[in-house]
């Protein structure tokens with residue numbers, strides 16, 4: 001599963017604000033994601049992200 005910075009991830013488990021879409025800011029052992037609903041930054045280990053991704057919505061500017 002290939003995730004690039006700028007991509008939007010749709011997750012199986014929503015953020016507490018109710019939005020399931022997160023924008024990728026930085027990738028690595030831990031991913032830095034921005035919730036599209038409330039704008040909060042979350043840092044999540046890659047292994048947790050990979051289990052939780054429902055869909056990758058690529059950034060049209062990057063592809």
Ligand SMILES: [Zn+2]
Pocket residue numbers: 015016017018019035036037038039040
């Ligand atoms: Zn949120």
